[in-house]
Amino acid sequence: MSSYIPVIGLEVHAELLTKSKVFCTCSAEFGGSQNSRCCPVCSGMPGTLPVINQTAVEYAVRAGFAMGSDINKFSVFDRKNYFYPDLPKAYQISQLNLPLCINGSVPIEYEEDGVKKTKNIRINRIHLEEDAGKLVHDDLNGVSLADYNRCGVPLIEIVTEPDMSSAAEAKAFVEKVALLLQYAGVCDCRMEQGSIRADVNVSIMKPTDTEYGTRAEMKNLNSIKAIGRAIDFEIYRQGKLLDMGKKVVQETRRFDDNRGETKAMRSKENAHDYRYFPEPDILQVNFTDEQLDAIKASLPEMPDARTERYISSFGLSENDARILVGSKILSDFFDDSVKAYDNPRSVCNFINGELMRRINLGEIALEALPFDAQQFAKLVQMADTEKVSKNDAKDIFREMSEKGGDPEEIARAKGLLITNDTGKALAVIDEVLAANEKAVAQYKSGDAKVFGFIMGQCTKALKGVCTPKAIKEELEKKLASL
Ligand code: ADP
Ligand code: MG
Ligand code: ZN
Numbered sequence: 001m002s003s004y005i006p007v008i009g010l011e012v013h014a015e016l017l018t019k020s021k022v023f024c025t026c027s028a029e030f031g032g033s034q035n036s037r038c039c040p041v042c043s044g045m046p047g048t049l050p051v052i053n054q055t056a057v058e059y060a061v062r063a064g065f066a067m068g069s070d071i072n073k074f075s076v077f078d079r080k081n082y083f084y085p086d087l088p089k090a091y092q093i094s095q096l097n098l099p100l101c102i103n104g105s106v107p108i109e110y111e112e113d114g115v116k117k118t119k120n121i122r123i124n125r126i127h128l129e130e131d132a133g134k135l136v137h138d139d140l141n142g143v144s145l146a147d148y149n150r151c152g153v154p155l156i157e158i159v160t161e162p163d164m165s166s167a168a169e170a171k172a173f174v175e176k177v178a179l180l181l182q183y184a185g186v187c188d189c190r191m192e193q194g195s196i197r198a199d200v201n202v203s204i205m206k207p208t209d210t211e212y213g214t215r216a217e218m219k220n221l222n223s224i225k226a227i228g229r230a231i232d233f234e235i236y237r238q239g240k241l242l243d244m245g246k247k248v249v250q251e252t253r254r255f256d257d258n259r260g261e262t263k264a265m266r267s268k269e270n271a272h273d274y275r276y277f278p279e280p281d282i283l284q285v286n287f288t289d290e291q292l293d294a295i296k297a298s299l300p301e302m303p304d305a306r307t308e309r310y311i312s313s314f315g316l317s318e319n320d321a322r323i324l325v326g327s328k329i330l331s332d333f334f335d336d337s338v339k340a341y342d343n344p345r346s347v348c349n350f351i352n353g354e355l356m357r358r359i360n361l362g363e364i365a366l367e368a369l370p371f372d373a374q375q376f377a378k379l380v381q382m383a384d385t386e387k388v389s390k391n392d393a394k395d396i397f398r399e400m401s402e403k404g405g406d407p408e409e410i411a412r413a414k415g416l417l418i419t420n421d422t423g424k425a426l427a428v429i430d431e432v433l434a435a436n437e438k439a440v441a442q443y444k445s446g447d448a449k450v451f452g453f454i455m456g457q458c459t460k461a462l463k464g465v466c467t468p469k470a471i472k473e474e475l476e477k478k479l480a481s482l
Contacts, residue, residue: 003207004204004205004206004235004238004239004242005165005204005205005206005207006165006166006202006203006204006231006235007162007164007165007202007203007204007205007212007213007215008162008163008164008165008166008169008170008200008201008202008231009159009160009161009162009163009164009201009215010158010159010160010164010170010173010174010198010199010200010201011157011158011159011160011198011199011201012157012158012160012174012177012196012197012198012199013131013155013156013157013158013196013197013198013199014063014155014156014158014177014178014181014186014187014189014195014196015028015131015153015154015155015187015188015194015195015196016028016055016056016059016060016153016154016155016156016186016187017059017185017186017187017188018053018055018056018059018154019055020053021037021042021053021130021151021152021153021154022052022053022056022093022128022130022152022153022154022155023041023042023050023051023052023053023093023130023152023282024039024041024042024050024051024152025039026038026039026041026042026152028152028153028154030190030193030195031149032149034145034147034149035146035147035148035149036149037149038148038149038151041152042088042148042151042152043088043148043151044087044088044089044090049281050093050281050282051282052077052282052283052285053154056128056154057100057128057285058295059154059156059184059186060100060101060126060127060128060154060156060186061100061101061287061292061295062184062185062186062295062298062299063101063126063156063158063180063181063184063186063187064100064101064104064126065184065295065296065299066180066181066183066184066299066302067101067104067105067106067123067126067158067177067180068104068105068106068123069101069102069103069104069123069126070101070102070103070104071100071101071287071292072098072099072100072101072102073286073287073288073289073292074098074284074285074286074287075095075098075099075100075284075285076095076097076098076278076279076284076285077093077094077095077128077278077279077282077284078093078094078095078096078097078276078277078278078279079091079092079093079094079276079277079278079279080092080093080094080096080129080274080276081274081275081276082269082274084132085133085135085144085146086132086133086134086135086146086151087132087133087151088133088146088148088151092129092130092132093129093130093279093282094127094128094129094130094157095127095128095129096271096276099125099126099127099128100126100127100128100285101123101125101126101127102124102125102126103122103123103124104122104123104126105120105121105122105123106120106121106123106160106173106176106177106180107119107120107121107176107304108120108121108169108172108173108176109172109176109322110168110169110171110172111168112166112168119163119164119169120163121160121161121163121164121169121173122160122161122163123158123159123160123161124159124160124161125158125159126156126157126158126159127156127157127159128154128155128156129154129155129156129157130151130152130153130154130155131150131151131152131153131154131155132150132151133146133147133148133149133150133151134146134147134149134150135147150194156186158177160173162201162203162212162215166231167227167228167229167231167232167235168228170200170227170228170231171224171227171228174196174198174224174227175224177196178191178196179303179325179326180302180303181196182327182328183299183300183302183303183328184299185300191222191223191224192222192223194222196222197220197221197222198220198221198222198227199217199218199219199220199221200217200218200221200227200230200231200234201215201216201217202215202216202217202218202230202231202234202235202238203215203216203238203248204235204238204239204242204248213238213242213248214247214248214249214250215248215250216234216238216248216249216250216251216252216253216262217251217252217253217268218230218234218252218253218254218255218262219252219254219265221255226255226257229255229257229260230255230262233255233260233261233262234253234262237261237262249267250267250268251264251265251266251267251268252265252266252267252268252269253265300328303325303331306321306324306325306331307321307322307325310324310325310344310348314338314344314345314348315344315345316344316345316348320348320352323352323356324348324351324352327366329366329367330351330366333351333366333369333373333376334347334348334351336372336373336374336377337351337373337374337376337377337380338377339373339377340373340374340377340378341377341378341380341381343380343381343384346380346384347376347377347380350376350379350380350383350397354394354397355376355397358397358398358401363401363402364401370400370401370402370403370404371400371401371404371405375400375404375405375406375407376400378406378407378408379393379396379397379400379407380393382396382407382408382411386418386467386469387408387411387417387418388407388411388416388417388418389416389418389467389468392411392414392416395414395416396410396411396414396416399414415463416463418465418466418467419465419466420465420466420467420470421465421466422466422470422474424462424465425462425465425466425470425471425474426474426478428458428461428462428465429458429462429471429474429475429478430478431461432454432457432458432461433454433478433479433482435457436453436454436457439453439454440454440479440482443479444479444482451479454475454479455471455472455475458471458475459471
């Protein structure tokens with residue numbers, strides 16, 4: 001196959017985490033028995049009037065800020081007409097020429113051929129619209145059933161410029177968008193429940209071409225893996241067509257997850273096919289500078305800023321920083337722990353070690369940890385300052401993971417607190433030496449190897465009383481004085 005440059009642009013749809021739908025007061029929650037979350041407005045009854053959900057507008061603006069966009073202070077809604085039973089009004093309320101957000105940019109980090117790379121993906125626009133219902137096709141009985149619970153759930157569409165050129169870049173982009181939306185607190189990002197879906201546009205061109213090639217669009221991909229596979233297949237399919245002297249036709253294709261192939265679905269529709277016109281029933285959105293500033297100021301510190309802070313102020317490795325920042329809950333937990341015990345590296349090691357291990361084993365969940373950051377930090381500090389041994393700290397952590405609790409109390413109850421009580425240590429060492437007269441004599445006659453054995457006996461008897469270092473010092477002193 002000749003070498004072509006792939007050109008990829010994405011349209012990512014994300015459902016917003018509002019309590020109610022975007023134009024009525026029905027619950028926007030996922031699930032529910034079929035058509036139990038519907039009213040005359042979202043089921044498209046004639047004569048009903050939509051009222052816009054202010055939180056949905058604010059969330060869309062938050063998403064815009066999270067992706068470095070400019071916000072249009074003046075924004076309008078439009079009707080996008082199409083006839084398909086998942087949309088009972090026969091039009092979708094969306095935004096065409098004056099969307100809420102324009103001109104953003106999302107930095108991505110990804111690995112290709114074992115090399116770490118970064119790139120900026122430009123965002124053309126982010127607009128607010130309503131989701132459609134769900135159709136269940138019952139082939140056995142030859143009917144299709146409509147569930148309108150999802151109809152009217154607020155949705156943002158994030159449209160990129162065609163800036164990506166591989167499956168790895170597109171996958172990294174969707175992951176980054178999900179992370180930004182998670183930090184902005186506007187989407188639960190559960191791809192398996194469809195709260196993030198992507199339409200993928202792919203074309204290819206020769207290195208000498210000055211214009212983009214004809215693209216195909218794959219709609220509604222709902223996993224990172226499917227996005228990658230659909231892109232790879234499309235690049236391959238289009239390359240084969242061009243190699244044979246054939247043309248790529250502009251069309252919408254469906255990705256078949258089982259076969260790993262895309263299939264022609266329909267010829268691509270253009271904006272004029274939708275007969276867009278201004279939505280007459282919804283007021284235009286007008287923001288003041290103060291309102292926009294307040295929304296911007298309410299965003300938390302975002303992932304790239306955190307990664308940078310962890311590396312430059314805390315001295316963490318880039319890899320460690322990215323693991324922590326990869327989840328807002330985890331990163332917040334880390335920050336709270338460091339506030340309680342100012343040793344970022346040590347806290348990070350314990351999180352990326354023991355904490356992640358228990359999470360990966362499914363024993364604890366990040367969303368519902370049975371201990372708080374202060375208790376966690378205290379345990380890390382106790383291990384660092386040798387109030388408990390490193391090994392015992394793991395035991396204590398296991399108990400905290402099972403039942404919660406204060407690490408110091410657990411350590412005391414289990415007799416694991418190291419008191420470094422030298423008086424007690426000396427008495428125990430005396431006992432051990434008395435019980436091992438033969439070994440002591442051997443040691444005194446110059447057999448240094450036997451020290452390890454004596455030390456082992458003392459450590460066992462002094463577990464939880466002294467650190468090994470303190471025991472060794474006392475033991476050496478004692479033996480020298482004999
Ligand atoms: P439409 O409104 O017809 O869907 P847009 O111009 O809004 O078209 O583009 C939709 C998506 O397709 C955008 O993400 C854009 O980056 C991408 N895109 C546009 N042209 C190409 C192309 N030649 N190859 C790949 N992607 C493209
Ligand atoms: Mg489109
Ligand atoms: Zn409703």
